[in-house]
Amino acid sequence: MAVLLTKEQVADVRQKIREVAERHIARDGPHGASMRAIAAEMGWTAASLYRYYASKADLLDATRAAAYERFSDCIEAAGRSGGDLWDKSRAIGDAYADFAFREPAAYQLIFAFEQDEKDKSADLLAAQARAADLMTRYVREMVEAGLLEGEPAEIAHAYWAVLHGLVVLQMAGKLDPALPFDTLRHSAARLITRGARASGAAHAARRAPSSS
Amino acid sequence: MAVLLTKEQVADVRQKIREVAERHIARDGPHGASMRAIAAEMGWTAASLYRYYASKADLLDATRAAAYERFSDCIEAAGRSGGDLWDKSRAIGDAYADFAFREPAAYQLIFAFEQDEKDKSADLLAAQARAADLMTRYVREMVEAGLLEGEPAEIAHAYWAVLHGLVVLQMAGKLDPALPFDTLRHSAARLITRGARASGAAHAARRAPSSS
DNA sequence: TGGACGTACCGAACAGTGTTCACTATGGCA
């Protein structure tokens, strides 16, 4: 069985490989997943994979970019949910945490910071840019709408950072087990929103009540 | 060269191994560092290392615990600095970020969240507990002193999370290059402190002025 | 002084890894 795969077939095979790879990565970690095992599940030999991905690093990179896109899809969908900007920002936070705990392997793949991050593929860079834009867009809108005040980029980064930080700490088991994750998440978001809330924001009192 | 090393000599050798290992980890990553290379720098063969550490995982674990202690030392030293509680909390934040960027490999070793984190050594667990306690103590003190209001654990977690999140995002190159890291860090801290500031706190206006 | 003993370390080996390369067999095209 070996003749002239069409472009679409090649794309399908590459996607199938990524799916298998992602399953192995979820189970054994990026380092634990082996080309031979992935190939075996495809009914292949390891060498065959190299026809579709130049190296294991390449495959990881592509799998990572795919996970990134899936992540961005979730965030984007949450941003399309109904309600005002406060609702949207909360929905985005929920979507973020949901994705992280629903697909921890994908989340780790996305945000794992490694030593050898020098040469990232164009796809990966694009996926990262999209996610970064999504995560800051709604804060920008809220500042423009006068709901928050301050430098949008700074507020967005703080909000994003606290989300990511909490998720990472939770996954590493470094959070107080007595405190439910959502409680921490909401109180952190409340702290930042309170800090950045525009004095006259109509919804401020309702959406971001005093912490206690 | 082979007779009855004393307990102290063994401890020295183990420390020397950790130092070499940490250098290799900093250069090549935990996965890239090889037992053979580490042993070679000791003037040894890989097999000899197994007299001092049962496995590479063990060695990584010990190196990680050592890095943890060094990190905690920095935080603790910052906490002993002069000034009031506001000064101390700022000094701790500075010490945190300083350590992260001065010893990125150690920081990554400390906070890297891996799949196979099931069996951590007692030393590592103790080191983690110490760091966690240090990071929350000063927030507790500030709440008790009436400078901040809210649930101390929640505020501390938010503060810690935003710090870690920013560091990680910065290291991964995901922060806007136009925004200096310290600016982000201070504004994030300011947001949280503003959010949690007790209404009547004397220093609030001075230490945490309006963002803009 | 001389032997025995235990230990610090070595060298070779094993199974596994990513990767390469010569090769085969198989379907489409002329």
Add this chain to the structure above:
DNA sequence: TGCCATAGTGAACACTGTTCGGTACGTCCA
């Protein structure tokens, strides 16, 4: 029908962590 490009093979290379038998040497005891 025969050619040829190609999808996939299998063996090999260099590397990894790890194990195990062996070796040489300092110390202790006779």
